[in-house]
Amino acid sequence: MSRFNLSAWAVRHQALVLFFIVVLAVTGAWSYTKLGRNEDPSFTVKVMVVTAVWPGATADEMNRQVADPIERRLQTLPWLDYVKTYTRPGFVALQVVLRDDTPPADVGELWYQVRKKVGDIKSDLPAGVIGPSFNDEYSDVYIAVFTLTAPEAKEADLVAAAERVRMGLLRVPDVEKVELIGEQARRIFVDISNAKLAQLGLTPQTIVDALSRQNAVVPAGFYDTRSERVTLRVTGALEGVEAVKAVPVAANGRAFRLGDIAEVSAGLEDPPSFRVRKTGERALGLAVAMKKGANVIALGEHLAVAAEALRRELPVGFELSQVTNQAEVVEEAISEFLFKFAVAVSIVLVVSFLSLGLRTGVIVALAVPLTLAGTFTAMLALGIDLQRVSLGALILSLGLLVDDAIIAIEMMVVKIEQGWERAKAATFAWESTAFPMLFGTLVTAAGFLPVGLAASSTGEYAGGIFKVIAIALIISWFVAVIFTPFLGLHLLPKSLEAKAKRFGHDEHAIYRTPAYERLRRIIRLAMRRKRMVVAATLLLLVGAGIGLKLLPQQFFPSSTRPELLAELRGPEGASFALADAEAKKIEALIADDPDVAWYTTFIGAGAPRFFLAFNPTLPNPNYALVLIQTRDEAARERVHAKLLQQAGQAEGAATLRVSRLELGPPVGYPVQLRVSGTELADIRRTAEDLRNVMRADRRTRDVDLEWGERAKTIELKVDQDRARLLGLDTSDVALALQMLLSGYEATQVRDGTRQVSVMLRAAPEDRMALDRIGDLVVATRDGRAIPVSQVARVAYGAEDPIIWKRNREMVLTVRADVAPGVQGPDVTADLLKRLPAEMKPLPPGVRIEAGGAYEESVRANGALFAVFPLMVVTMLVLIMIQVQSFSRTVLVFVTFPLGLIGAVAALLIAREPFGFVAILGVIALGGMIMRNTLILVDQIDQDLANGSSISEAILEATVRRARPVVLTALAAVLAFIPLTTNVFWGPMAYAMIGGLTMATVLTLVFLPAFAALWFRVGDPGAAETKAEAAA
Incomplete structure (x- = not known):
């Protein structure tokens, strides 16, 4: 059969x-x-953010009393890589980072475990701690960001219009959510003078209590009739400025309306915590997230239609603009790739037509x-x-x-x-x-x-x-x-x-043309000089291994998108006003630049994640980001150079970092070295020493510390005995001072879906400069007004305003960008070698670890090579199943590394880095090469089965397989050419072009020589028996 x-x-x-x-x-x-269209493949950002607030606490108190218990609890989480903790006065944020090999399907369950574990210890946290709160949507990518501006409009009108736009965008099919960003919180201010408090015998706490009682929501019960239940409601909850003015306050047996003894007014959060500007104008942002599996290009078209309809409904003077548009980027990227694809198809077809x-x-x-x-x-x-x-x-x-x-x-x-x-x-x-x-x-x-x-x-x-x-x-x-x-x-x-x-x-006549005869002579010569050919190939492989060391190492390249990120960071403890002022300097610099299409400024926090590899910055009053949309890639580079020049010349109060968007998993600064330990003073000294070494390296620029500057503080050392004699305690002093300086939140008024804080403040004439803080007046419980200096001593000092930790250890990261043409992993690897000789000996307990692109590259390559043995075993099994001979399997597999020779040469000539994608190409080359080898070895076996000698089988099989081997290699090599201009695929394309070209030549020369050596074939002209082919 x-x-x-x-x-x-x-x-x-x-x-x-x-x-x-x-x-x-x-x-x-x-x-x-x-098929769905996207800019990048999705991947799971295995980070969750846990935050907590404790008004009035120092950074050290937040660290010890709030962060540390949460960190200890999180250490029991399965798949945990590390917890990175950011602490500042009154606020802590913990980034829970899972191991890189965490199965994506398990991430949701792990985030539930985080909520459960942290929730279990919530009652153990100090009284007054608000939270913890959880953000497991940290990785959401917003495919479009709109801004709404209205220079002449009030904040309330701008917010109302933004809400209408938000609801309109939510109705667009495949929109998952729309976040309103940059809204400045509304406030009701109650300003009262110290003199009035003293005159009436009032304390701030009395007013706070009056507002809280009036605004309490308490059930009044219900009444059951025979047929129904009637719920009783008590009115009187505060609903606006007039209601706050009408709150009764009792003083010395008399009742006063709050509005009669204090100035009650509506306003905005002051100072603001977050603000957005579009080309210099106050704006609100609307970030649109897409449902999973939707087509981003189709959604982009629907959003454009919806936005145009919403613009027509806006009042005069309101402008709705789109500042990021992933759909447009995806459409352009896919169009570019389809063009390259068409070129590659054309090349393959031309090769086929010309050769066949x-x-x-x-x-x-x-x-x-x-x-x-x-x-x-x-x-x-x-x-x-x-x-x-x-x-x-x-x-x-x-x-x-x-x-x-x-x-x-x-x-x-x-x-x-x-x-x-x-x-x-x-x-x-x-x-x-x-x-x-x-x-x-x-x-x-x-x-x-x-x-x-x-x-x-x-x-x-x-x-x-x-x-x-x-x-x-x-x-x-x-x-x-x-x-x-x-x-x-x-x-x-x-x-x-x-x-x-x-x-x-004559079946062999077609292989007796002049071209085939020349090839036959070359193969015969290679078989005759088999030891020389094999030795020369081995030398080329050694040379390729040496050449690898000369190639710049890369993780992933920068994106070609036209956006630029201009990040400004003031000193630790710097105010929102400073970050705002520094951002305005950058805006003024680029406002009239013809290369800039528009720019959007975010002060107090980063932009939403509008790009997969972009990591939003946590809230920080000393931070600002100017997101610059340039007209094209060339314009981006001109603006980049201009801003770098500004950064080098400026002597402003904030540091400026200008960067492009990244491809692949986010890294941040390409060069990062973490200094960790237990003693902060030792960590700081080591980090400063390390910073000096890095600044002396020409390949680095903009070297700075992630934190480390100390901030000024004023400490009031309360004389507790004297305070008690006057009827005061620490909380009275703290409340009075907070009211006098920044305001105290007495209660919240409900306004639709929002809560408006009622802030109790001192009258403007009572708010003093810092150098006169001892003259601030506080009211005793019996109504007397006394200066702070009578119950407390004012001390001036400095403290660490923020603390970064990693797995409960304090860590201070020294980070830097790199000069053009320089790769971060190369600089980091070189620094790690040089540091022992160029730095002072590390203090006990202090260590330095690599982060940034180097760490991510090592981690990614480690995951890649962890599968390498499985790949090799799979290949060997497949080859063995086909050839069913140990000797033939060795003959096929020995050609696996041949592609490395041409790949390294091509990368060196093209001056391309050896990054993650290039490594993939070099590994994959082995399979491509062995494919041709496997077919060639099978042809040798067929010839042997037909009665040929081993020498003749090797020679003639190679001649007969030469044409398809060359044609398939030529088609592949030429098809890769369009990818050489792509920043992401270029290194792999060059590696494959060089590797396949060299490997094709070696397949036709090295393989016959090695086969002749392996099977102990003598002179190809000598008669040999099939028995010589035995393994």
Whole structure:
């Protein structure tokens, strides 16, 4: 009984095959239209933020009393990598960071565990602590950010209009949520003079109590009748300024309206905690998040329509602008990739036409859309969108997916030229090379296995490379063995039969042309000088290994998006006003720059996450971000240089950092060194020493400390005995001082969905300069007014306004940007080597660790190489199944590293860095090379089975396989060319171009030489027996 032949089945059932071709083409075209569009593949940001507020507490108290108990509790969380804690007076934020290999499916359950664990200790926290609060939506990406401006409008009117816009945007299909950002909180201020308090015998606490009692929401009960229950309500809760004015306050047996003894007015939070400006004008932001699985381009179109309709409804003077538009970026990126894709397809087709002839080339050309149709269908079924990684993988696969079609049709052409009938020739590829092609395809796909199975955020980000290429390659094999024979049967030219008559029945005549004879002489020479060829190849491999050390190391490159980030940080303890003033200087610098389309300023906190790799900055009054939208990439670079020059010349109160957006998982500063320990003084001294070393390095710029400056403080040391004699305690003094200086929140008025704080403050004439704080007057319980200096001593000092910790250890990060053309991992690695010689010995308990791009690169590469053994085992198993011989397996596998030679040379010539994506390319090269080797070794075995000597089998098999090997390599190499101009894929493209080119040459030279050496073949001209081929 003959073995099943899929190609023969296709020839026998031509109508069914044609039907499948049409169905596949239609399904593929439909699937392409339904595929999601995104800028980048999604990956899980494994970070949750826990915050708590304790008004009046110092940074040290927040650290010891609030942060430390939470940190201890979180240390029991499964999959925890570290907890990074940021503490400042009255506020703490803990970033709970999971291990990079945490399964994305488990993240939701882990965030529930965080809430549960922290909630369990909430009662153990000090009285007065507000929270903890949890933000597990920290990783949400806002695909569009709008701003609403109205220079002449009041804040309340601007907020009301923004709310209407927000509701309108929420009605757009596939919008998940719309966040209103930059709203300045409304306040009701109660200003009362110290003289009035003393005159009436009032204390601030009396007023606070009166407001709290009036505003309390207390159930009044209910009354049950025979048929229904009637609930009783008591009115009187505060609802506005007039209600606050009418609150009765008792003093010395008399009752006064609060409005009669104090100035009650409505206003805004002062100073503000967060503010947004659009091109210098006060604005409110609206950040739009998309539902999972939606098409960002389609949503962008719907948002544009909705925004235009909302603009028409806005009052005169209100302007709604879109400041970030991911849909536009995605559309441009996909258009660029589709253009590169079309160029790559054209290149492959031209190679096919020129090398195989017009009609034969058409058959190979038709294999491309058929394979892509199947790939798009599988991508839709697996939920893989069109984005940076999947589109690049499609272009990479283009040069590979025609390999099987070229091999199959080339084999068919050869057999027809040798005199075979067309139908029989169409089925020969299955008999001869179908399974070597299949296992070669699987080996090639296995070359991308490390990135597909890497347990890391980087693997999650780039894992689509493996999925898309594996799908395309497997489908290309089915196209080659089913559809290609069918197409060849109908489309190959009749002239092939005429050529067969010219050659007669000599099957080897077509391999005796001058070109093949020259190749045969080269191969014979390589086999004769086999030791020299193998030794030379080994030397080239050693040289490539040395060359790797010369290549700059990179994690991921910067994005080509036109946005620039100008970040300003004032000294620790600096005010919101300082950050605002420094931001205005940057705005003035770029306001009239023709390269700048617009700019949006965020003061007091960072922008929302408008880009996957952008990490929002936590609230901080000394921080400002100017998000600059330039007109194109070239304009971005000009503005970048201009701002860097400004940063170098300015002597402002804030440091300026200018950066581009990153690709891949977010890193921040490319060079980061963490100094950690237990004694803050030792940590600070070591960090300052390290900063000096880094500043002396020409490759770094803008070196600074993440924190470390001490802030001024005024401490009132209360004489407790004297205070008690006067009827005062510490809380009375603190309340009076807070009222006199910044205001005290007495209660909250409910206004629709918002809470408006009622702030009790001293009258303006009683608010004094800091140098006269001892003269501030506080009222005793019996109504006397006394200066603070009578019960407390004023002391001036300094404290650490913020504290950063990592896993409960204090950590101070020294960070820096790098000069153009310099890679962060290279600088970090060099610094780690030099530090012992250039720094003072580290104090006991202090250590220095690498962070930034170096740490992320090491972590990502570690996850990649952790899967490397599995990849090697998978390849060996596949090869062994096919060749079923240890010696043949070694013969195939020994070609795995050959691509490294050309890859390193190409990267050095092109001056491209050796980053994560380039490493993927070098690893995957091994599978591509072994694919050709596997088919070649199978051909050697077929020749041996037909009676050839081992020497003749090696020589003639190499000659016969040379044409398809060169053609497939040429198609792949040329298809990679469009990717060389892409900042993300460029290094991989160069590595693959160089690697495949060199490996193709070595496959035709090194492999015969090594086979001759391995099988102890003597002079190729000598007679040898098949027995010499024994393993």
